[in-house]
Amino acid sequence: MTNIEKYYNKFNEDHRLTTRHGTVEFSCTMHHIKQAIGERTGLNIADIGCGTGRYSIELSALGHNLTAVELVKRNLDVLRNKHLKIKTWQGNALDLSFLEEGKFDITLCFGPMYHLHTQQERETVIQQLKRITKPGGLIFIAYILNENAIIRYCFGENKIKECIEKGFLTSDFKTITQPDDLYSYVRLEDINELQKKSGLERVKIFSQEGAADYMRKELNAMDTETFHHFVEYTIAISERPELLGAGTHAVDVLKN
Numbered sequence: 104m105t106n107i108e109k110y111y112n113k114f115n116e117d118h119r120l121t122t123r124h125g126t127v128e129f130s131c132t133m134h135h136i137k138q139a140i141g142e143r144t145g146l147n148i149a150d151i152g153c154g155t156g157r158y159s160i161e162l163s164a165l166g167h168n169l170t171a172v173e174l175v176k177r178n179l180d181v182l183r184n185k186h187l188k189i190k191t192w193q194g195n196a197l198d199l200s201f202l203e204e205g206k207f208d209i210t211l212c213f214g215p216m217y218h219l220h221t222q223q224e225r226e227t228v229i230q231q232l233k234r235i236t237k238p239g240g241l242i243f244i245a246y247i248l249n250e251n252a253i254i255r256y257c258f259g260e261n262k263i264k265e266c267i268e269k270g271f272l273t274s275d276f277k278t279i280t281q282p283d284d285l286y287s288y289v290r291l292e293d294i295n296e297l298q299k300k301s302g303l304e305r306v307k308i309f310s311q312e313g314a315a316d317y318m319r320k321e322l323n324a325m326d327t328e329t330f331h332h333f334v335e336y337t338i339a340i341s342e343r344p345e346l347l348g349a350g351t352h353a354v355d356v357l358k359n
Contacts, residue, residue: 107218110285111175117155123322127315130334131341135309139241149207149235151196152214156182159189199231210236213245220280220287229301236359244355249278249288251351291348294355303357310350313337
């Protein structure tokens with residue numbers, strides 16, 4: 104069993120997007136997906152690294168044809184028990200040969216890049232996503248950002264001295280991924296480099312949750328109306344370039 108499987112067998116992924124900070128992430132991301140869909144119905148959508156299927160279930164309910172791929176069997180079983188209509192595969196984003204070439208109008212990749220340690224692996228995944236997406240189709244790729252990890256873990260949990268002493272950071276505070284690390288963190292310049300090498304056209308890049316991850320206590324204390332305004336605010340600023348690098352995630356939207 105891989106480290107990823109061990110982790111997600113214990114972590115309640117199904118609960119994460121129902122918390123308030125998770126709701127911000129989900130609502131903002133769905134806003135951008137719906138923008139991409141427009142008035143179309145019955146689209147073929149691939150959800151690669153689907154977790155327990157929150158996005159797949161929502162998009163299926165909107166009338167689209169979902170194919171969900173997940174590495175962790177426990178997560179996939181949660182989805183299968185909820186929704187029999189969605190096609191599901193247990194598989195790895197590094198090899199999507201079991202999916203038809205050029206089938207999908209929209210391809211989502213909201214998990215796999217978090218756990219890949221090398222540039223070559225990330226480039227391989229992007230090529231896999233390109234292969235299964237129709238010409239002119241859109242690919243949504245999420246990444247975990249470096250600065251959120253530095254702020255919340257290194258400083259928030261007072262681990263900065265330990266990380267420096269063990270050589271886990273560069274001189275400009277970029278994380279150096281270790282072989283056994285579960286997560287891998289990037290900066291916007293890393294995402295830009297991957298986009299350029301892919302040959303894909305960037306449509307937009309957005310922050311999924313803005314400041315929500317830094318404000319968990321404050322979000323939980325908000326009344327319903329105030330929280331609603333916070334979600335609206337996060338969506339409104341989600342593409343502002345001066346704020347993109349500080350959130351937990353960024354999503355690159357690319358045209359095949």
